Amino acid sequence: xxxxxxxxxxxxxxxxxxxxxxxxxxxxxxxxxxxxxxxxxxxxxxxxxxxxxxxxxxxxxxxxxxxxxxxxxxxxxxxxxxxxxxxxxxxxxxxxxxxxxxxxxxxxxxxxxxxxxxxxxxxxxxxxxxxxxxxxxxxxxxxxxxxxxxxxxxxxxxxxxxxxxxxxxxxxxxxxxxxxxxxxxxxxxxxxxxxxxxxxxxxxxxxxxxxxxxxxxxxxxxxxxxxxxxxxxxxxxxxxxxxxxxxxxxxxxxxxxxxxxxxxxxxxxxxxxxxxxxxxxxxxxxxxxxxxxxxxxxxxxxxxxx
Ligand SMILES: [Mg+2]
Numbered sequence: 136x137x138x139x140x141x142x143x144x145x146x147x148x149x150x151x152x153x154x155x156x157x158x159x160x161x162x163x164x165x166x167x168x169x170x171x172x173x174x175x176x177x178x179x180x181x182x183x184x185x186x187x188x189x190x191x192x193x194x195x196x197x198x199x200x201x202x203x204x205x206x207x208x209x210x211x212x213x214x215x216x217x218x219x220x221x222x223x224x225x226x227x228x229x230x231x232x233x234x235x236x237x238x239x240x241x242x243x244x245x246x247x248x249x250x251x252x253x254x255x256x257x258x259x260x261x262x263x264x265x266x267x268x269x270x271x272x273x274x275x276x277x278x279x280x281x282x283x284x285x286x287x288x289x290x291x292x293x294x295x296x297x298x299x300x301x302x303x304x305x306x307x308x309x310x311x312x313x314x315x316x317x318x319x320x321x322x323x324x325x326x327x328x329x330x331x332x333x334x335x336x337x338x339x340x341x342x343x344x345x346x347x348x349x350x351x352x353x354x355x356x357x358x359x360x361x362x363x364x365x366x367x368x369x370x371x372x373x374x375x376x377x378x379x380x381x382x383x384x385x386x387x388x389x390x391x392x393x394x395x396x397x398x399x400x401x402x403x404x405x406x407x408x409x410x411x412x413x414x415x416x417x418x419x420x421x422x423x424x425x426x427x428x429x430x431x432x433x434x435x436x437x438x439x440x441x
Contacts, residue, residue, distance in 0.1 A: 163206065167376050169437040170241060171201045175407045176434050177237035177441065181253040183427040188254060188262060191417040192308060193234035195339050195374070195402040200238045202379045203304060207387075214244055214271035222301045223290060225275055227283020228308035228337065229263040230419070236260050239272035240441075247441040281314025283307055284334060288324045288395075291332040302390060305334045310342025313351045318363075324395040325364030333386045335398040338373070341415040356399055366396045373400035374407075408433055 174197045182188035204210070208222040226235050233253065240247045245259070252258035259268040263278025275286050287305035294301060311317065324332060336356060340347050347353055360367050366389045370382035379400070386396045404418070405411030408430040411422075422430060 164376055164380075167198075167201055167205055170205060171197045171376070172407070172434045173436065173438040173440075174201060174234060174237045174241065176431055176436060177241075177247075177250055178233040179408070179422055179427055179430045180440065181233045181236070181250055182421045183424075184251070185254040186421045188233055188421060189230040189419045190233065190422070191341070191404040191411060191415070191419075192228065192231040192337065192339070194408060194411065195404045195406050196231055196306065196337055197234050197238075197407065198374050198376050199306070199335065199337075199379055199400055199402070200234055202376055202383065204238050204242045206380060207383045208304065209301060210242075216266075216274060218274065218290075218301075219294075219297055219299050220301065222304060223274060224304040224306070225283050225287045225290065226264065226277050226306055227287075228280060228306065228311050229277025229283075231308075232260070232262060232264050235264065235272075236270075239270075241438070242272075244272035245270060250441045280308070280311040281316040284317055284324075285320040287332060287334065288320055288329050291324075291329050292327070294331055301331075302387070303332050305332070307334065307336055308342070309336055309338045309340065309347050309353060309356065310350065312336065312353055312356065313347075321360065321363045321365065321395075328393040329395045330391050330393050333383070333390070333396045333398065335400050337402055338399050339402045339404040341404045341418065343415060343418040345415055360397050360399075364394060366392070366394045367399060368396065369399045369401070371401050373402035
């Protein structure tokens with residue numbers, strides 16, 4: 136009889152644990168979605184205030200950067216430039232600084248109130264991030280496209296030399312792949328077995344002057360990376376948090392296999408604000424007062440505006 140009671144208690148405990156686990160998993164995705172909505176508000180409020188900046192690509196990468204920083208990266212408290220003993224991230228397409236600054240602030244790197252200084256004179260939040268301003272979370276200048284992957288590869292090799300087993304992440308735009316330096320870096324990383332690097336390409340099919348097909352077609356990005364010796368992971372729904380989580384989990388599972396890894400993230404430029412979606416026209420254009428109000432209406436405040 137005692138054994139039976141113990142068994143029932145054990146079963147109850149197991150059911151409670153499973154319930155909590157499922158609840159926590161669901162809460163995490165819900166929390167990530169709520170944070171993404173708040174990040175969208177931050178992006179359009181920042182760009183609107185100074186009538187300058189790049190909302191389209193920022194909105195398209197909100198889910199990815201929120202998931203990366205809040206759910207995937209193993210980060211230390213505080214910030215130091217070396218980033219030893221933690222995962223680090225490099226943004227190559229620096230013009231999407233609004234989403235980067237918002238995610239950094241909301242991940243605790245600096246006060247969220249500082250987002251109100253975006254692009255102002257003497258602010259630490261310049262239009263394109265640089266290390267000169269000393270903003271926590273920024274490890275390289277970006278904005279001159281095509282350079283971030285090279286930096287990330289160097290940092291990944293430095294991690295190996297320093298005996299640090301953590302991962303280097305990088306994000307670049309698809310239009311950015313038209314820069315030749317990328318292909319030298321892509322060739323170099325495969326030749327040198329840089330397998331602690333997870334790069335991502337924001338494959339939104341748009342760049343500032345039009346679609347990537349119109350400006351300079353990229354052909355099959357997947358076939359190109361594979362031909363250069365990379366492991367390729369495709370995330371068809373690059374604005375879906377569960378799909379992003381799965382893609383990043385698959386990417387991490389491939390680390391350490393002598394090959395660099397790239398995630399091809401199919402996103403929608405301007406995602407989350409209907410009149411900004413599926414077009415290059417909001418690549419580098421700020422919303423006016425009415426457009427801001429409509430964008431905010433579509434993305435209700437979740438965690439509090441700065
Ligand atoms: Mg693009």
